[in-house]
Amino acid sequence: MLRRTLLATAAATAMIGTAAFAQDDPVKVGFIYVGPIGDGGYTYEHNQGRLQVEEHFGDAVETVYVESVPEGPDAERVMTQMALEGADLIFATSFGFMDPTVNVAAQFPDVMFEHATGYKQADNLSIYSARFYEGRVSQGHIAGHLTESNIIGYVASFPIPEVIRGINAAYIHAKEVNPDVEFKIIWAYTWFDPAKEAEAASVLIEQGADVILQHTDSTAPHAAAQAAGDVYTFGQASDMAEFKPAPRVSSIIDDWGPYYIERTQAVIDGTWESSSVWQGIGDGMVVIGEITDAVPADVKASAEELNARLASGEYHAFTGPLNKQDGTPWLAEGETADDETLLGMDFYVEGITAELPQ
Structure with missing residues (x-):
């Protein structure tokens, strides 16, 4: 049940999906939250980032989320269901989601995954966090x-x-x-x-x-x-x-919106790559x-x-x-x-x- 440590040294490793999405084919982006969106803190801000994605892309993107997901097997179940229901990109936003995200990413190589604050990457799994x-x-x-x-x-x-x-x-x-x-x-x-x-x-x-x-x-x-x-x-x-x-x-x-928009755009463009990001005040991720x-x-x-x-x-x-x-x-x-x-x-x-x- 842990969260948010990140290796900032790994370089981009792989290109996932070279073809851009068709204009009439909305990208489905999922978010897994450890707390309720009304917690007034960490999960609230991740959800604000999701809302910024919706506002930025409009009908080109569909977002879904599940809140208050316990860290452990339940997270794996939720992400599996999300992938089966057509998610193209999934953000897992808590440290304790790391191993479940690794497991689900291995089962769905055509789905892109982003894990907040972890340190395990794969060809279709990126890591990101804030300083x-x-x-x-x-x-x-x-x-x-x-x-x-x-x-x-x-x-x-x-x-x-x-x-x-x-x-x-x-x-x-x-x-x-x-x-x-x-x-x-x-x-x-x-x-x-x-x-x-x-x-x-x-x-x-x-x-x-x-x-x-x-x-x-x-x-x-x-x-x-x-x-x-x-x-x-x-x-x-x-x-x-x-x-x-x-x-x-x-x-x-924590201002996650710009990162979520950038990574969603990469999926739309077919340019998404596995990467490692650790940003601070100077980058605007910490305010x-x-x-x-x-x-x-x-x-x-x-x-x-x-x-x-x-x-x-x-x-x-x-x-x-x-x-x-x-x-x-x-x-x-x-x-x-x-x-x-x-x-x-x-x-x-x-x-x-x-x-x-x-």
Whole structure:
């Protein structure tokens, strides 16, 4: 039940279907979602991408989707049925769909598959993801400035590289502006469970956290923060704008629409190739939501400057000197992390005192 780590090193490997679709033959595009489209977060944004495909192509494309699909055998069943019903292109949008997608792709070599955040490719299977950790840079920077208790809470989903990268990126940049900051982390072991997410946020607030970050998909941590009062939060995967201007003071927004449109167009044109994509703020796949006036003007300005440097490539989220949690040297002064290390990240950086689950 995992999601979203991605190898960014694989090159395009194969051409699938050299003939373009006939003009009167609509392309059928399927989407498999791990959560409900109304989750207000990760699945919501994937579905917004699907709607952009419909708007862009009109009658030339038919889209179908199935929401709240458990990661595992159910995903394989759903994708098989989708392929049997004529889907030409299928987007599987959660890490735990990886092996089911590989299995179904092997059974339907004439169907194109795209898996979000995985690392297994095939001639008819591409992988794609966003550099979510770049958004955590901004969140950590703001959180480090805002906290008065010096305790930042983090509601985490699963201990996979994607989530660990985010925790580390946020901590590094919170610590940079506030040397006294401490991270408390609760693993919810779910992507979407409002009750568990709210409970985790409430426990963190009881432990003294006055800023809550999350790598889960519902707005429940925001509601818990709002009920507690004087606690700040950040939108995850979508803007979660209903909680602006506070407790939600900024957000990471996943913008999948342009990628979905591009890949659908490739199927229509007969130019689709298996590829590996890992895009960030500079590419527009990761968007930083509005920083509200609940954030002091100077902090807002410095966060926006940091985002611009990330977008331009002038600054890398993981720049040394940095050590691993046990004090082992990792990055020397000015050295930046390579993608291979980031994609397999299984350690906390120095200063995080929590134990990383195995």
